Amino acid sequence: MDSIISAASVIAAGLSIGLAAIGPGIGQGNAAGQAVEGIARQPEAENKIRGTLLLSLAFMEALTIYGLVVALALLFANPFNS
């Protein structure tokens, strides 16, 4: 592969996954914090809260996964590869 394409792709891949982890990390931390507070306030609702928490975590995780997919595409299925 052309060396400048490889260099740019590697930098872009690293930035993509790195930056994509920031937002969902904050969001998941918030969600988990609120869930723990909910359980502390009403321990009988723990099962429902845990179920809802896991569902929401998976949605937020998907946003990081999009960044990972872009990174993997740049490294392994690069469209600018001749």
Place this chain on the structure above:
Amino acid sequence: MYPDNFYSSTFTLLAEAEVGKHFYWNIAGFLVHGQVLLVIWFVVAILLIFSILGTSNTNRIPHGWQNFMESALEFITDIAKNQLGESFYRDWIPYIGTLFLFIFGCNWAGAVIPWKLIQLPEGELAAPTNDINTTVALALLTSFSYFYAGLSKKGLGYFKRYVNPIPLLLPINILEDFTKPLSLSFRLFGNVLADELTVTVLTSLVPLVVPLPIMLLGIFAGSVQALIFSTLAAAYIAEALE
């Protein structure tokens, strides 16, 4: 990536995305991912065997295997009922159930069974959902099914949905029709492939104990992703039916 004599263009670029070499079959000039099909047939055979065992010699009060399959069915019915509401859920239990069981079976087959023991000419057996083609197929099926749900219930009046509540939202609603299958497919694909890649890289560095937590995470994430996919599919169908 592909052998030179197979059809390949910019349109098939995403379908060709692969990590490492894959095991190809040439069927009538088309390239088919052999390792994905082999594991899919295995998962389908397992699901069929479970169902046949569960429904032979049925009793009024279930015991043993029938009990287990009935609790799985109750779980799936819960998913459908929570999303679709009391009036519509019964028609969609087969589709939602198939999605859930198939994705669950695929993810767990990839994470639990030691496929490396079977040597392929090139490439290796792994979870079928680590191939973008599988997950895009499932997502497009879901897209097709919610269009079918809306059109069969309301006819052409289904398209009034695009200008509710204000016509200004029309481009966003049209965009949503493209992002729904995209996000469904990438969520599942990314989760499974990321776990497999992490386990591969860690095994190549420290083969002994270190990959184990990631493998356990893969088992957990695989089941959660199956639940998410089927829940979201049911939610999209509910949105089209309301």
